[in-house]
Amino acid sequence: MEERNDGMDEPGWDVDPSDEISSVVEFVGRQLKLRREAAELRVSDFAEIIGYGEDLIRKIERGARIPRPEYLDKVDGVLGADGLISSMKKEMREARYPKKARDLAKLEAQAVEIGLYSNHNIHGLLQTEEHMRALFEMRQPSFSRGEVERGVAARMGRQAILQRSPTPALSFVQEEATLRRSIGGTMALRRQLEHLAEVAQLRGVTFQVMPLDCESHAGMGGLIEVLKFRDGTGVGRSEGAFGGHPVSDPKQLRILELRYGMIRTQALRPRESLAFIERMLGET
Numbered sequence: 489m490e491e492r493n494d495g496m497d498e499p500g501w502d503v504d505p506s507d508e509i510s511s512v513v514e515f516v517g518r519q520l521k522l523r524r525e526a527a528e529l530r531v532s533d534f535a536e537i538i539g540y541g542e543d544l545i546r547k548i549e550r551g552a553r554i555p556r557p558e559y560l561d562k563v564d565g566v567l568g569a570d571g572l573i574s575s576m577k578k579e580m581r582e583a584r585y586p587k588k589a590r591d592l593a594k595l596e597a598q599a600v601e602i603g604l605y606s607n608h609n610i611h612g613l614l615q616t617e618e619h620m621r622a623l624f625e626m627r628q629p630s631f632s633r634g635e636v637e638r639g640v641a642a643r644m645g646r647q648a649i650l651q652r653s654p655t656p657a658l659s660f661v662q663e664e665a666t667l668r669r670s671i672g673g674t675m676a677l678r679r680q681l682e683h684l685a686e687v688a689q690l691r692g693v694t695f696q697v698m699p700l701d702c703e704s705h706a707g708m709g710g711l712i713e714v715l716k717f718r719d720g721t722g723v724g725r726s727e728g729a730f731g732g733h734p735v736s737d738p739k740q741l742r743i744l745e746l747r748y749g750m751i752r753t754q755a756l757r758p759r760e761s762l763a764f765i766e767r768m769l770g771e772t
């Protein structure tokens with residue numbers, strides 16, 4: 489029997505064995521297998537009842553595939569688990585994301601102030617799903633379909649910070665070049681610019697463009713990220729400082745803060761930046 493869901497609607501994500509989350513996925517898979525066997529259902533019979541392929545079920549039960557929420561709900565109902573299987577959705581939802589994305593999302597969720605300068609790509613928190621998918625699909629060496637889907641899901645999940653209450657103070661500075669690159673095609677670029685215009689007007693968001701004709705530029709060292717937390721601590725990273733590694737030492741963090749502050753003073757002001765995006769939309 490073939491899997492009835494494929495492509496974009498595939499009901500699971502492959503597990504990276506090197507990721508520590510794999511042990512959690514394996515545990516959930518064992519629990520699902522034990523409950524199916526307790527119900528005296530063979531894999532073939534179970535597949536027919538729930539409407540998914542035998543191969544998929546075996547992968548999930550041995551911990552090689554992360555089950556999607558709808559799969560867990562279906563199994564919960566068929567096996568009469570009274571919500572115990574459905575309750576595993578939170579852990580499996582987190583398992584979809586690569587470790588780096590999970591760690592970054594946790595930091596962003598805790599931050600009360602975030603400053604971000606991007607010089608090569610539009611920052612992930614500002615990307616449309618269409619834009620990010622195009623970026624993942626053009627990577628070399630090529631990502632697998634599962635890696636692309638996990639990357640997109642993780643990046644979309646991080647964007648929940650834009651609707652968080654209370655909203656953290658979010659500051660973005662984007663290089664003009666990143667706004668002119670037609671990632672995914674002309675219409676994809678237009679939709680991306682429209683999205684930027686919307687996000688730039690959200691409460692708590694400051695958006696600035698670093699124009700190409702800027703003669704003095706403090707960001708030539710590359711990307712800068714600075715996150716500050718409620719207890720006064722912070723963490724930052726820059727491609728051009730400290731070997732590109734995250735730093736939390738107050739003196740090192742201060743260097744990044746000063747550099748980011750200079751970038752902001754050299755960039756277009758927020759109102760000018762929004763007008764710049766609107767002009768680009770008129771040209772696209």
